[in-house]
Amino acid sequence: MTKSGISLITGPMWGGKTSELYKKLNMHQAILDVNNIILIRFSGSENRVESERIIPSLDNRIKIIYLTDLSIENIESIDINIKEIKVIGIDEAQFFNALRNFCLLMADEFSKTIIVSGLNGDFNRNTFGEISSLLPICDEIILKHSLCSECRDGTPGIFSLKLNCDCENNQVEIGGTDIYKTVCRKHYYTLNKKD
Ligand SMILES: [Zn+2]
Numbered sequence: 001m002t003k004s005g006i007s008l009i010t011g012p013m014w015g016g017k018t019s020e021l022y023k024k025l026n027m028h029q030a031i032l033d034v035n036n037i038i039l040i041r042f043s044g045s046e047n048r049v050e051s052e053r054i055i056p057s058l059d060n061r062i063k064i065i066y067l068t069d070l071s072i073e074n075i076e077s078i079d080i081n082i083k084e085i086k087v088i089g090i091d092e093a094q095f096f097n098a099l100r101n102f103c104l105l106m107a108d109e110f111s112k113t114i115i116v117s118g119l120n121g122d123f124n125r126n127t128f129g130e131i132s133s134l135l136p137i138c139d140e141i142i143l144k145h146s147l148c149s150e151c152r153d154g155t156p157g158i159f160s161l162k163l164n165c166d167c168e169n170n171q172v173e174i175g176g177t178d179i180y181k182t183v184c185r186k187h188y189y190t191l192n193k194k195d
Pocket of ligand 1: 148149150151152155183184185186187
């Protein structure tokens with residue numbers, strides 16, 4: 001019997017959040033049956049270029065579904081019986097509305113294991129979606145970090161920095177290392193400073 005609860009994997013971009021999510025899902029799949037696990041990804045990210053992301057492979061028995069809204073109806077509309085599901089992974093969770101309510105419903109009411117991966121903040125270091133509202137309700141928080149791409153000496157990269165931006169809007173622009181880099185506190189401050 002898989003223990004129900006909510007795990008949150010968070011941190012800046014390039015921090016290995018998806019790798020951690022896949023690792024946990026694969027571990028659960030090893031002891032569960034096919035149809036017991038789903039991975040929910042945000043609809044629109046199907047064609048995202050994965051070449052820059054070094055991530056281990058997901059056990060191919062785990063079904064990946066793409067949604068814009070988290071709900072039981074939406075999950076069951078793609079031929080999945082929610083009763084059979086024991087573990088639900090959610091990737092790029094900062095993009096989902098109603099994330100907190102969905103996680104509470106699944107963990108409290110339906111006793112499922114929820115593993116959520118998402119950014120701890122946007123490139124302005126503001127909260128992103130409902131990730132921070134999971135803090136009071138989760139069993140476990142795993143904070144990942146990258147390495148500062150400016151220091152290049154092993155200093156942890158803890159913030160997502162957007163390059164050449166007006167930084168006022170477009171919180172959800174999806175991009176690679178051409179748009180974003182992960183930096184330490186000192187470099188976040190100096191590179192963001194307006195002259
Ligand atoms: Zn640095």
